[in-house]
Amino acid sequence: MxxxxxxxxxxxxxxxxxxxxxxxxxxxxxxxxxxxxxxxxxxxxxxxxxxxxxxxxxxxxxxxxxxTSFDNNETLADALINRDIIGQERKFYSNMLEEATMRHDRYSRSEIKYVTTINVKETQKYVDELSQKYRLLDVKIQELNWRTDLME
Structure with missing residues (x-):
């Protein structure tokens, strides 16, 4: 199998x-x-x-x-951990972006005004890079999963 x-x-x-x-x-x-x-x-x-x-x-x-060896330096278990960490980091920054870009309409000038404290463009670019890293790593892992026999 x-x-x-x-x-x-x-x-x-x-x-x-x-x-x-x-x-x-x-x-x-x-x-x-x-x-x-x-x-x-x-x-x-x-x-x-x-x-x-x-x-x-x-x-x-x-x-x-x-x-199972994933590459010259890592096992498949190491690659799975790396993928999970990249996924967690991506999720964190995506959630932060969502919060930072949420629009808060004010009905009067006396209501509190919220401002974004992060660079949305740079953060979005970083999320995109993390997403690409995750996808590429996931594809390699899936490919290896189909080539590797289950050990007893």
Whole structure:
């Protein structure tokens, strides 16, 4: 199995875990005299089994990310961390730009006037650079995910 396939499977497992948790909550309590739609004990066993599969799959994915070389200096795990940090920084500056460029209409001269304290043009250019770095890094990571076999 390729690493990319394992990541897709992990996402599927996680969706199934959420669905099982919701089904369990719905069937954990019923009106006196009624029967649950599904047997909670069966759902709990299925959830426990599925969580075991999720654990094993995540361990294999993590092992693969740590052992797979991304470039001459970094592992795939390092590249994933870099991508996440770039994404967080991009999100922060995008949010700051949104706040800085928000228009506050004043109805009279006595209302408080707000002014932007950052260079919007430079900050937007930086956000665009971060977005491009993120996309390029993400493409390389995705490409490597499809070429890399999942380690046992």
């Amino acid at each position: 390729k690493l990319a396939e394992a990541l897709i499977l992990r996402a599927d497992y996680q969706k199934r875990v959420e669905q099982l948790k919701n089904r369990l909550v719905q069937n954990a309590r019923v009106q006196e005299g009624d029967q649950p739609t599904e047997e909670p004990k069966v759902l709990m066993e299925e959830l426990t089994s599925l969580l075991g599969k999720v654990k094993q799959l995540i361990q294999k994915i993590n092992r693969t990310n740590i052992e």
